[in-house]
Amino acid sequence: MLRIDFISAVPGLLNSPIEYSIVGRAREKNLVDIHVHDLRDYSADKHRKIDDYPYGGGAGMVLSPQPIFDCIERLTGERHYDEIIFTAPDGELFEQRHANELSIKQNLIILCGHYKGVDQRVRDKLITREFSIGDVVLSGGELPALMMADAIIRLLPGVLGDAESALSDSFQDDLLDAPIYTRPADFRGLQVPDVLLSGDHKRIENWRSDTAKERTKQKRPDLYNIFKKKN
Secondary structure, X not given: OEEEEEEEOOOHHHHHHHHOOHHHHHHHOOOEEEEEEEHHHHOOOOOOOOEEOOXXXXXXXXXXXXXXXXXXXXXXXXXXXXXXXXXXXXXXXXXXXXXXXXXXXXXXXXXXXXXXXXXXXXXXXXXOEEEEOOOOOOXXXXXXXXXXXXXXXXXXXXXXXXXXXXXXXXXXXXXXXXXXXXXXXXXXXXXXOHHHHOOOHHHHHHHHHHHHHXXXXXXXXXXXXXXXXXX
């Protein structure tokens, strides 16, 4: 079973979304083991302080190294972790291939950045991977951490009702997904493509493949170029 330990300065931002998401349902089914750790529980300060002003001046507060080191060292003292991940704006862009890779691991830690960031010594000594969800700055790393966890956990066996669903998602083959339709076949004069009503599975498969390629070429030429190089 995959285990994910979240470390956060604001654990409430994680607990509620986890409870009402695919992540929470997977946990209820004992398909994933989720733990959320409050950094304040590891603070040596009598007021449970976990941040301080940056050396050299400047705006914002920085997460102090002591609570993070103590928390991660306690966790790694109990079990081996395949990756200790930090959510950071300057990290590697998180993509589907990373979700695929991490879904076959056993134990992961995700440290959520907050305030101005974390003391660099944490990143230098403890972190093994750093991920960003794009060129945008958020108030904290909790939302990116949840996004990454959702992308990872939905790949685990038994999480989705249809085992093939995750394998046919956008980005799995460096392509966007083909358009999808459901009933009715005629809605306000808008028709479902005839090929999808034909019952000819080979034609449908070819249509989806061709349409996915064309859609990717139009909407994401960067992704399409990657696909072309691999194929």
